[in-house]
Amino acid sequence: MMKTNLLDYMKARDLLSKYGLSSIESAYVESAKEAINFSKGKKIVLKVLSDKALHKSKAGLVKADLSGEKEIRDAYEYLEKKARPLQPCKIIAQRMSKGGIEIIIGSNTDPEFGKTVLIGLGGIYVEAFKDVAIRIAPITKYDATDMLQQLRSSSVITSAGARAPMIESILMKVSRMVNDHPEISELDLNPVIITEEGYDIVDIRVLE
Amino acid sequence: MTAKNSAKYKRKNLKPMLKPKSVAIIGASRDPSKVGHVILQNYINSGYEGKIYPVNKSGEDILDIKTYKNIGDIKKKVDLAIIAIPAQFVPQVLEECGKAGARTAVVVSGGFAEIGNVDLQKQMADVAEKYGMPTLGPNCLGVMDSRSRSDTLFLPTYKLSKPQIGGVSFVAQSGAVGSTILDLIVGEGFGMSKFFSYGNAAHVDEVDILDYLMHDKETRVIVMYVEGINRGKEFLRIAKEAGKKKPIVILKAGLTAAGQQAAHSHTAALAGNYQTHEAVFRQAGFTIAHDIKDLLYYAKIFASEPEPNGPRVAILTNGGGAGVLTTDAIASTRDLRLAEFGKETTAALKKTMPALVNIRNPLDLAGDADDKRYGDALAALQADQNIDMLIVITLFQTPGADSRVASKLIEYKDKSAKPMINISIGSSYTMMHKIMMESAGLPVYDSPAAAAAALSELLRFYKFKSRK
Numbered sequence: 001m002m003k004t005n006l007l008d009y010m011k012a013r014d015l016l017s018k019y020g021l022s023s024i025e026s027a028y029v030e031s032a033k034e035a036i037n038f039s040k041g042k043k044i045v046l047k048v049l050s051d052k053a054l055h056k057s058k059a060g061l062v063k064a065d066l067s068g069e070k071e072i073r074d075a076y077e078y079l080e081k082k083a084r085p086l087q088p089c090k091i092i093a094q095r096m097s098k099g100g101i102e103i104i105i106g107s108n109t110d111p112e113f114g115k116t117v118l119i120g121l122g123g124i125y126v127e128a129f130k131d132v133a134i135r136i137a138p139i140t141k142y143d144a145t146d147m148l149q150q151l152r153s154s155s156v157i158t159s160a161g162a163r164a165p166m167i168e169s170i171l172m173k174v175s176r177m178v179n180d181h182p183e184i185s186e187l188d189l190n191p192v193i194i195t196e197e198g199y200d201i202v203d204i205r206v207l208e
Numbered sequence: 209m210t211a212k213n214s215a216k217y218k219r220k221n222l223k224p225m226l227k228p229k230s231v232a233i234i235g236a237s238r239d240p241s242k243v244g245h246v247i248l249q250n251y252i253n254s255g256y257e258g259k260i261y262p263v264n265k266s267g268e269d270i271l272d273i274k275t276y277k278n279i280g281d282i283k284k285k286v287d288l289a290i291i292a293i294p295a296q297f298v299p300q301v302l303e304e305c306g307k308a309g310a311r312t313a314v315v316v317s318g319g320f321a322e323i324g325n326v327d328l329q330k331q332m333a334d335v336a337e338k339y340g341m342p343t344l345g346p347n348c349l350g351v352m353d354s355r356s357r358s359d360t361l362f363l364p365t366y367k368l369s370k371p372q373i374g375g376v377s378f379v380a381q382s383g384a385v386g387s388t389i390l391d392l393i394v395g396e397g398f399g400m401s402k403f404f405s406y407g408n409a410a411h412v413d414e415v416d417i418l419d420y421l422m423h424d425k426e427t428r429v430i431v432m433y434v435e436g437i438n439r440g441k442e443f444l445r446i447a448k449e450a451g452k453k454k455p456i457v458i459l460k461a462g463l464t465a466a467g468q469q470a471a472h473s474h475t476a477a478l479a480g481n482y483q484t485h486e487a488v489f490r491q492a493g494f495t496i497a498h499d500i501k502d503l504l505y506y507a508k509i510f511a512s513e514p515e516p517n518g519p520r521v522a523i524l525t526n527g528g529g530a531g532v533l534t535t536d537a538i539a540s541t542r543d544l545r546l547a548e549f550g551k552e553t554t555a556a557l558k559k560t561m562p563a564l565v566n567i568r569n570p571l572d573l574a575g576d577a578d579d580k581r582y583g584d585a586l587a588a589l590q591a592d593q594n595i596d597m598l599i600v601i602t603l604f605q606t607p608g609a610d611s612r613v614a615s616k617l618i619e620y621k622d623k624s625a626k627p628m629i630n631i632s633i634g635s636s637y638t639m640m641h642k643i644m645m646e647s648a649g650l651p652v653y654d655s656p657a658a659a660a661a662a663l664s665e666l667l668r669f670y671k672f673k674s675r676k
Binding site for chain 1: 483490
């Protein structure tokens, strides 16, 4: 197995947007002040990004639902301390998603069959329920529909009518992206939050 | 698939392996305990009509058949060379087969990659490739074709009767699982077309076999047991093509195998080796079995049942409990649902059924239901356009159920344009009727869950086949 390299978050975000996949507004911040400026009075999330931490929430590297100068400053200072042993690392500020059903969409490279596309119930449930559907890229529209229907949590994920076509389209775009980029060995969009208006890609990991 | 991958792919012609006009048995022996003897004896006993050439280095005749010292001495066309000699001599002998113009070969001998002799196996595969001679094995049982009666299996016939001729072909990497399946299908009503046990897959592998069987007119259903897949991308391509042509049922071993690579992402942790294989099978429209018995449950529904018009199932039973259990089984599938009887059906049933029969689905004919009551009910249900599939439960322990009921079911099965299956649960008296009904083409299930899963897969296959 080759050594993998985590693609810079903002570069990964740009790559996704080339495929029409919009992820939640984000920026690196190097001070509490920058984080406060980013928030513009709205709720934000601060996260530590490091190669050394796959499970950010579990490791206490995420501070969510932040508003107001004091709260943001405290959170920033707290994370900065936590981040010290995890160098090299960065702190990223993101808009707070309005919330909804969390799903995971991802890809990896199978030694025999090549690139895969995966969808599952996401967030904290990923590992508990392992409710996932996988296909080999490139996938067709039929595959995307079939993947969603295969999930035990299918009705939960798609409960608001038009969500199924939207999620299928994300799957197709991810399939196209990993197929075009052989250097992407693994990809996690986890969670993708399915909201009432659409979706928010909240966390991105692209491994090369 | 990239064009490069497809360009490299060469189809292997396996027809001479399954339909040989002549076979050379290399390692044929006078010693009844030797594999080479058993194979020769089987060819003599099976009614195989082609030429048989025993080859043994002594050159002395075996079982009164002219025996050759070397395949090169035969000087006639050999469609299939069966090699049953110690591993170290196999590459040399295979070379002689190639020179003699043998069209295909089966190497039953073990002692190759399975015990670490990887180089020896590679030598063997290289020879096969050099002569363009499709070679099955090594370390396998080989092939069996119920029509040509070519059979390289060296299983003692007293332990294993041969299945009847039919449309289901079996492919098993493992010889042991293969022979277990072979033994099990003797007890089933559907017949077998071809059987492959391909062992180490040094030359001919699951891709070649699948490619052959999907084009084989005698094969209606393909049933596979695999432990690993050699050529992933070619397999996916062939599997996608095959899955549109025929029902393919697959059991893959290794659900609990440890992951092969360290995962850096959640996705990689979740998409293990087994899960990825399952993804490939789903994408190709295969039916995924989780147990050896599932293979038979699915094989029999595909072997006999037509395409359903929809998901609506009617249940006919002579036991209330079994009807409820079957209703539950239907409800626990994703796609099947209980049919609602049409008005005409309800009216017809009210006329023909005794007052104690409640006219609703599941239709409980009561424990005293005889052939007449079953017949009347079946006539009404078969005509109903609101019903797409029929499950007929016959508990033979009840007073009314006997061979006349089984005959009545067979009569209606023959008339049925809809999928129609039976559930009978019980021991010897039930088994007797199971064989009777299955031989007449009515699949019999021994559990409501298995019956519901089978119908659900039948529906899924035809939906997949007709997808855009």
